[in-house]
Amino acid sequence: MKDRPVLCDDKVRYIGDPVALVAAETREAASEAVRLIDVEYEPLPPVTDPVRAMMPDSPKVHEGGNVCRQTSLRFGDVEAAFAAADVVVEGTYTTGTQIHAFLETEAGISYLDEQGRIVVVAGGQSPHRDRAEIAHALDLPPERIRVITPYVGGAFGGKDDVSVQIHLALVTMKTGRAARLVLSREESMVSGTKRHPAVIRMRTAASRDGRLLANEVEIIYDTGAYAALGPAVLDVAIENCNGPYRIANAKIDAYLVYTNNMVASAFRGFGAPQVLFAMERQVDRIARKLGMDPIELRMINAVRKGDVYVFGNRMEGSVGIYDCLRAAREHPLWRERGRPVELEYPWLRRGIGVAAGMKGYTIGALPDRGSVSLELNPDGTVVVGGSFTEIGQGVVESVAQLAAELLRVPVERVRVLFADTERSPDTSVTSASRQVFLAGNALRRAVEALAERVKDLFEAETGKRPSSVSFTEEGAVVDSGRPVPLGELAERLEAKGLGRGVVGTYEVPKVEPIPGTLEIPHLFFMFGVTVAEVVVNVLTGSVTVPRVVSVVDAGRVINPLNFTGQIEGAVVQGLGFALMEDAKIADGYLLTRDLSTYLIPSSKDSPRIDVIPVETFEEEGPFGAKGIGEVGILSVAPAIANAIADACGVEPTSVPMTPEKVYWLLKEAGVVDKLKAGGEGHG
């Protein structure tokens, strides 16, 4: 949805909206020039509460009204299911505005190359799409623009949309000169995209024997001043709001709402962590009401491979949630949760909580294809090219490793050319935990294409087409001949004019949009379970997390270090989301504009983390792998909330669970007074 101006015209919709661009030779001169700009504003009433923004008499952020997207879905017979239910649990849950806070802010340079093209070198997640956005905004043919995405200092979805790219290109287009733009931390926090703050109402029905019967859900996501990737985020929220469970009856009403708040878009989990916080709290409350073990209850309802999920989509990929739950149940942290633990002070309470999560990876029903190039060099090295971006997740290393595995060459002989619209083919966006899956599969096809090329070569040399080509440590084995080293192959291909390079293209099998429901249903899902241990200080409401177990259905693990690194990082981001990342916003103004007021976890906040892969085999994945980038964050916040409930008998409903909020919950429940009166807690 293209609703966001590069520079504002006559209306400014949020505090990060750009109104003017100054280019100067020094920072001092630029600051001086900015000081001389005088903008006259006519203040409009701010629209900052998404629920009020939906009312007909609300001032409008955009001409078309404040509801940017609305979806209502009905499956099964919800009313009958509620009438037949033994237990009904209801709650309203809110989650906050999480800021990506990557350590490298949005930054880049631009210049004209010797052919007159505008080259933009900037942090991003999709060079080809960034190029299309620049071309569209500046009305230039895409061939006039080259986008290079070098190693990026963290993204987490926050660089999925364009940030500095168009502004850089604009300055170079207007001046013909090189430009540099690096956002300050404050500029990054104010203007960058955020995780959608959410209000979620849920009513969930279950039978006495623990079967989830129906879910009634209202989802309100505040997308801020512009839609950005909000419509797709809302779709992912809808798709995952019932959790990884078989629920036959559902009523879902979802709204994406414009406000004058900061813009929300992609953030690791892409809309799923908010709804899963609500759903996994609901499931835990049902378990408590039924007196059932919360893992047992989840196992009874867990979706299995081949199940038709609530939207009518069949779960055809690997579905490891049942195995994840079983592994979590066997972990000592869960098994020994009843064992008394000596705490340092009488005002501390310990609790253990569990939560499950799911999310589709790849981009669902949207066209999702990517290409990877493969070239043999006479010196025996191999060059792999693709537009995947290296945002710290290790995709370059993983792709090199896959190429080495497929061609049986040492990984040091593989060079990866990535994320340059001029030199690497379009592997599409690096998001939705899709790149190893996509690039890996495209690479597999490139290797098949290379085998065909080798057959062409032998046919050209001998007049007879060989029937098989395989790659061994000594080189390519054609039929049963002697192995031909790859360097020699490159020379012989060159000599016959056949070309040393091939391209492999993979298209993700897609599900059709389900009419009237999901626009982008997914075929492939990741699953995970988090077990969290908390210690709650009843006197202050502060919560520490000594230990987390993250069980992940990762498909086959390709690179164990990258895998555990992704999960550990996601767990700690989830911990920040759950407990401390508290963006204070008043009338659309961000008050917490630095890292001493908007706190992200430090080494002292991060728990001991056990990462446990449940290695299902994803038939469609490269070597059985699935996406792993987002799964670790999905169920962290509800697991911590459920642990707080276990520790103190209170029911957190609002993320982040700051000391203030937890303290008032404890106060309201009488836990604080009971402690002060000298009573014994149950922790």
Add this chain to the structure above:
Amino acid sequence: MVHRIEREFSFVLNGKPVKVRAPPAYSLLEVLRYELRMTGTKEGCARGDCGECTVLIDGEPVHACLTAMTQVEGRRVTTIEGIDPGHPLVRAFVESGAVQCGHCTPGLIVASYALLSRNPRPTEEEVRDAIRGNLCRCTGYAKVVAAVLRAAGA
């Protein structure tokens, strides 16, 4: 045209004496990155919150972004460029998977280097304390702590 006022500063950078002309209001971080083009030291916030720009002055870790050039005059500055890439600590970061996007890595290595210089066998808690001012958004710190402990054991 904005006129630029400069003065000269002399200090020892990674073992070599340097003289540099820079605006007197510049921080050490600005001088390192903009005047000396030593871009190994990163800027994450420019206000002492994130620890990305950690360097050593006479062996003690400081935020280069909060260090005025007048404080540097005549002293010994060590940046990430001054630590040998083959140093056990650097190798341990690579081998432990302690680097994801890498933006916080220089500051973390410099802070850990200072820790190991004064305490060659730290406990896990001592490592966590020493790097508490160095924010990392990618790793969740587990592999960073493991890397420092691994280097200490080497």
